[in-house]
Amino acid sequence: MPLSNRRTLTQYLIEQRRRFPGASGELNALILDVSLACKAIARSVAFGALGDPSTRHISAAQPGGDTNVQGEVQKPLDIVSNEIFIRTTEWSGNLAGMASEEMETPYQIPGPYTRGKYLLVFDPLDGSSNIDVNVSVGSIFSILRLPDAEREPGRDVTEADFLQSGAQQVAAGYALYGPVTMLILTVGAGVVGFTLDPNLGEFKLTHPDIRVPADTQEFAINSSNSRFWEPPVKRYVDECLAGKTGPRGKDFNMRWIASMVAEAHRILMRGGVFLYPRDTKDPKKPGRLRLLYEANPVGFIMEQAGGRASTGRQPVLGVQPSELHQRVGLVFGSRNEVERIERYHADTATRDVANPLFAERSLFRD
Numbered sequence: 097m098p099l100s101n102r103r104t105l106t107q108y109l110i111e112q113r114r115r116f117p118g119a120s121g122e123l124n125a126l127i128l129d130v131s132l133a134c135k136a137i138a139r140s141v142a143f144g145a146l147g148d149p150s151t152r153h154i155s156a157a158q159p160g161g162d163t164n165v166q167g168e169v170q171k172p173l174d175i176v177s178n179e180i181f182i183r184t185t186e187w188s189g190n191l192a193g194m195a196s197e198e199m200e201t202p203y204q205i206p207g208p209y210t211r212g213k214y215l216l217v218f219d220p221l222d223g224s225s226n227i228d229v230n231v232s233v234g235s236i237f238s239i240l241r242l243p244d245a246e247r248e249p250g251r252d253v254t255e256a257d258f259l260q261s262g263a264q265q266v267a268a269g270y271a272l273y274g275p276v277t278m279l280i281l282t283v284g285a286g287v288v289g290f291t292l293d294p295n296l297g298e299f300k301l302t303h304p305d306i307r308v309p310a311d312t313q314e315f316a317i318n319s320s321n322s323r324f325w326e327p328p329v330k331r332y333v334d335e336c337l338a339g340k341t342g343p344r345g346k347d348f349n350m351r352w353i354a355s356m357v358a359e360a361h362r363i364l365m366r367g368g369v370f371l372y373p374r375d376t377k378d379p380k381k382p383g384r385l386r387l388l389y390e391a392n393p394v395g396f397i398m399e400q401a402g403g404r405a406s407t408g409r410q411p412v413l414g415v416q417p418s419e420l421h422q423r424v425g426l427v428f429g430s431r432n433e434v435e436r437i438e439r440y441h442a443d444t445a446t447r448d449v450a451n452p453l454f455a456e457r458s459l460f461r462d
Contacts, residue, residue: 105131105279105290105299112283123283126190126214126239127267131279131299133184134235134271135292137177137221141233141273171227174198177220177235191216192242193253195420197389202253202420213245214266215258217389222270223355232274234357238393239267255420262392262413270357270393280306280364280397287364287401308403309367312430316351316359317371324375328408328440332371356385360394360428364401369433373408374425383407383425387417391426404434408441 103111109124178198185191186203189210194203197219205211218237226233240260242253269281277292279299289303315336322330336348351368353359359370374383385391395405395412405412405428415424427437 102300102302104301105281108288108290108301109283112285115285122190122212123214123239123266125188126185126212126216127269127281127283129185129188129190130181130216130218130237130269131271133181134277134279135297136180136184137173137235138271138273138277138292140173140176140180141221141227144227144230170198171221171224173227174221174224181216181218181220181235181237185216188212190214192245192251193257194218195258195388196220197386197421200421202255202258204252211250213242213249215240215242215253217258219386219389222357222390223353226353226355231353231355232272232358232361233355234270234272234361236270236357236390236393237268238262238265238389238396240264241266258388258420259417261416262387262395265392265396265413268393268396270360270397272357272361274358274361278302278361280361282397282400284400287397289364306364306401308364308398308401308430310402310431312367312369312433313346314349314351314366314368315371315433316353316362316368317373318352318354319350321375321377324377326373326375326408326441326444328437328444329371329373329375331440332437356390356394360397363403363429364397367430369427369429369437371427371437372425373427381423383423385423385426387412387415387422387424388420391415391424394426394428398428402431403429404431406434406438408437409445 113119190212195217223233267283272278279290287306290299291302293300335344339347398405407425
């Protein structure tokens with residue numbers, strides 16, 4: 097189909113709204129604000145070390161120095177991207193508040209602006225450590241409803257307002273800043289992909305019904321952590337590496353980009369499975385990825401595309417958050433592979449219960 101004949105993001109959202117005659121249009125407006133933020137971030141990323149004049153000549157490759165609430169060093173573009181998300185979405189009257197990887201506490205919509213009924217959680221620039229080497233990065237976002245918005249309109253938001261399971265998401269998506277800029281979106285009716293037309297500055301619908309193949313021969317994991325993996329993960333990877341001569345009877349390819357948006361996008365386009373599981377490297381952390389603004393939106397997208405997302409022990413969309421920046425282990429992608437990994441975790445749990453001497457905290461466990 098010629099690009100000029102493709103629907104824009106605005107047209108797609110209008111069509112989706114027609115399915116719900118009573119809808120106010122606030123969600124559509126919020127998603128369009130988010131898409132505008134993604135366009136602005138794409139422009140800043142594209143300037144690279146030259147620095148985007150619109151962000152006061154901050155260099156994308158220049159080390160930051162400050163650390164965020166996660167204890168991670170911030171790149172200048174992390175800070176710029178966070179500010180872009182805030183300034184582009186706070187004014188419209190659709191948001192009650194926001195939460196971000198770069199902010200320790202929820203962001204309150206300033207007094208001069210009207211407060212709405214939605215919450216926005218986001219990672220403004222996922223994979224920013226890859227900027228120096230010109231690898232694809234992206235933005236991830238999730239939209240939730242404010243609890244009791246009708247009963248207490250305009251109130252300040254609290255951390256508890258954001259502690260909703262992934263199953264309660266209204267919409268989720270990510271922008272990928274690569275050779276082309278893409279926006280992947282779900283509003284609970286499947287997954288669609290839009291490509292930014294640089295001539296018009298519009299996102300055009302290019303992938304109308306994205307589906308994740310149920311089977312795959314590709315997996316992604318950071319093998320440098322293998323000595324810290326739990327037995328189910330080690331079992332799965334060992335079987336993949338054994339190839340045709342092993343129990344799986346087929347060869348697998350391994351991929352690792354270290355940018356979850358890029359990993360998720362590859363899986364949406366051609367299948368695969370991504371593992372960033374819980375391990376023993378830091379026993380105080382039950383995982384590496386943040387539940388609310390990384391695992392949940394990607395999990396929602398995968399499930400809507402026919403894939404599966406899990407902690408290894410339970411569906412990630414069923415995890416009840418306990419804190420704003422909570423971390424979890426995450427496995428997502430082709431359904432049959434994710435379910436296999438879940439079975440391996442279940443098998444290990446059964447063996448540990450049946451043999452308490454060899455359980456996690458037992459006398460004979462090394």
